Amino acid sequence: MDFDLPESAAAVREGVQAIAREYDQAYWDRCDAEKRWPEEVWRDLVAGGWHSLAIPEEYGGAGQGLLELAVALESLAEGGAGGAASFMYLLTPAFGGLTIARHGTGAQRREFLPRIASGELETCFAITEPDAGSNAIEIATRARLDGDHYVVSGQKIWISGVERADFLVLVARTIPAAEAKPRTNGFTVLLVDVKEAVADGTLSYRPIPKLGTNTVASSMVFLDEVRVPAERVLGAPDEGFAVLWDILNPERILAAASGVGFGELVLRHACDYARDRAPFGRPIGTNQAVAFPLARIKAQLELARLMTHKAAWLWDAGRPCGSEANIAKLTAADAAWQAADRAFQTYGGMAYSLEYPIARMFRDARIAKNIPVAEELVLAHIAQHELGLPRSY
Structure with missing residues (x-):
C-alpha cells in the first residue's frame, strides 16, 4: 500500500x-x-x-x-x-x-x-429546486421531446456561476416521478446554451443575497420553454441517474478537498497568531488550552485528506466510491468548520475585525456542512449502507 x-x-x-x-x-x-x-x-x-x-x-x-x-x-x-x-x-x-x-x-x-x-x-450545474434540494427524486423541472429538441420548463435554485456560464449542465425529468418505475428512472441530463436561452428570453436568473462565498453569485434560475437540441443529452435519455451520480460523487470529493485545503489555511492563520500574540509576556500558543484544540484539528485534517484521496482514487479506477465520497465530505467539512471556529477563538476579539481574514473564513467555512449535501444525509447514508441500519428517509 x-x-x-x-x-x-x-x-x-x-x-x-x-x-x-x-x-x-x-x-x-x-x-x-x-x-x-x-x-x-x-x-x-x-x-x-x-x-x-x-x-x-x-x-x-x-x-x-x-x-x-x-x-x-x-x-x-x-x-x-x-x-x-x-x-x-x-x-x-x-x-x-x-x-x-x-x-x-x-x-x-x-x-x-x-x-x-x-x-x-465555462459551465455550471443545475439540479437543486425550491422543493427538491437533497431529495433529487422530487425534481419537477420538466423536459419534453418536441421533434429533435427537448423543451425545458421549471425553476432551479442556488445555481452558482450561471452569470458566467456558457452552458448549464441541467438535470430534468423526462418521465414524471409518479410514472417512473423505479422512481430513479426518468431523469435526463442536458447541456443548455445559457447565452442563447437568455437572448431569446426563455431563461433568466436572479442572484440570491448570501452570507459568504461572494466570489461567485448563486442564483434562482427560471426556464420557460427552453429549447435544447436532442444531441445535447449527456448519457441516455431517461437514464440520467447514472450520469448524475458521476457528477454528485466527484462534487462531494472535490468539496472535501476544498475543506482540507481551507482547514489548513485557517489553521495556519490561527497558529501564526498564537505564536505572535503575547499579551502576558509569552505567546498564547504556549498554553495547552490554545495549542491542543489546534493540534486536534490538524489530526482531523490529515484523516480527511486520506479519505479524500482514497475516494478520488476509487472514482478514477471506476470503482464504487459513494461511501468514501460521503465520509470524505463529512470529515473535511467538519474539520474546516472546527478550524475556523477555533481560529476565531484564538484571535479573540480581533477575529471580529474585518482587518483580519478570520471573519470571512468563519462564514465561508460554515456552509460546507450543508452543501453539496447536508451532513445529516451523509450520516443517514453511512448508517444505511455501512452499518446496515434501516433506511431513515
Missing part, C-alpha cells in the same frame, strides 16, 4: 501552489468584498492547464483524473483562496470537463472539451 502521491498529482500540487503564492490574502479579501470572480487567478490556471487536468490529451487537456483535480483544489484553497477555490474547480473543470469526458458522445467531446481546455467555454 503506497500513500505517496503519484508524480502527476505531486506536480499538480507544486504548480498550483506556485500560482497561489502570487496572490496574498488581501487579494482574496478584495475579491470577496467586491463580489467578483478571481479573474486573474482563473487566467493563470487556464494558462497553465491546471483547470483542464481531467480532460483527455487529445482534446487539449492533461489526461489525468479526479485525484489530480482534488489535489489542485486542495492546494489552491490552502494557498490562500479558501472557500473560493471550490467553485473554481467545480463549475467548469468538474461539472463540465470531467462529466463530458466520461459521459459525452464523441461529437460532444469534440465540441466542448477543446473549448473548455482553452478557457473559451
Whole structure:
C-alpha cells in the first residue's frame, strides 16, 4: 500500500501552489468584498492547464483524473483562496470537463472539451429546486421531446456561476416521478446554451443575497420553454441517474478537498497568531488550552485528506466510491468548520475585525456542512449502507 502521491498529482500540487503564492490574502479579501470572480487567478490556471487536468490529451487537456483535480483544489484553497477555490474547480473543470469526458458522445467531446481546455467555454450545474434540494427524486423541472429538441420548463435554485456560464449542465425529468418505475428512472441530463436561452428570453436568473462565498453569485434560475437540441443529452435519455451520480460523487470529493485545503489555511492563520500574540509576556500558543484544540484539528485534517484521496482514487479506477465520497465530505467539512471556529477563538476579539481574514473564513467555512449535501444525509447514508441500519428517509 503506497500513500505517496503519484508524480502527476505531486506536480499538480507544486504548480498550483506556485500560482497561489502570487496572490496574498488581501487579494482574496478584495475579491470577496467586491463580489467578483478571481479573474486573474482563473487566467493563470487556464494558462497553465491546471483547470483542464481531467480532460483527455487529445482534446487539449492533461489526461489525468479526479485525484489530480482534488489535489489542485486542495492546494489552491490552502494557498490562500479558501472557500473560493471550490467553485473554481467545480463549475467548469468538474461539472463540465470531467462529466463530458466520461459521459459525452464523441461529437460532444469534440465540441466542448477543446473549448473548455482553452478557457473559451465555462459551465455550471443545475439540479437543486425550491422543493427538491437533497431529495433529487422530487425534481419537477420538466423536459419534453418536441421533434429533435427537448423543451425545458421549471425553476432551479442556488445555481452558482450561471452569470458566467456558457452552458448549464441541467438535470430534468423526462418521465414524471409518479410514472417512473423505479422512481430513479426518468431523469435526463442536458447541456443548455445559457447565452442563447437568455437572448431569446426563455431563461433568466436572479442572484440570491448570501452570507459568504461572494466570489461567485448563486442564483434562482427560471426556464420557460427552453429549447435544447436532442444531441445535447449527456448519457441516455431517461437514464440520467447514472450520469448524475458521476457528477454528485466527484462534487462531494472535490468539496472535501476544498475543506482540507481551507482547514489548513485557517489553521495556519490561527497558529501564526498564537505564536505572535503575547499579551502576558509569552505567546498564547504556549498554553495547552490554545495549542491542543489546534493540534486536534490538524489530526482531523490529515484523516480527511486520506479519505479524500482514497475516494478520488476509487472514482478514477471506476470503482464504487459513494461511501468514501460521503465520509470524505463529512470529515473535511467538519474539520474546516472546527478550524475556523477555533481560529476565531484564538484571535479573540480581533477575529471580529474585518482587518483580519478570520471573519470571512468563519462564514465561508460554515456552509460546507450543508452543501453539496447536508451532513445529516451523509450520516443517514453511512448508517444505511455501512452499518446496515434501516433506511431513515
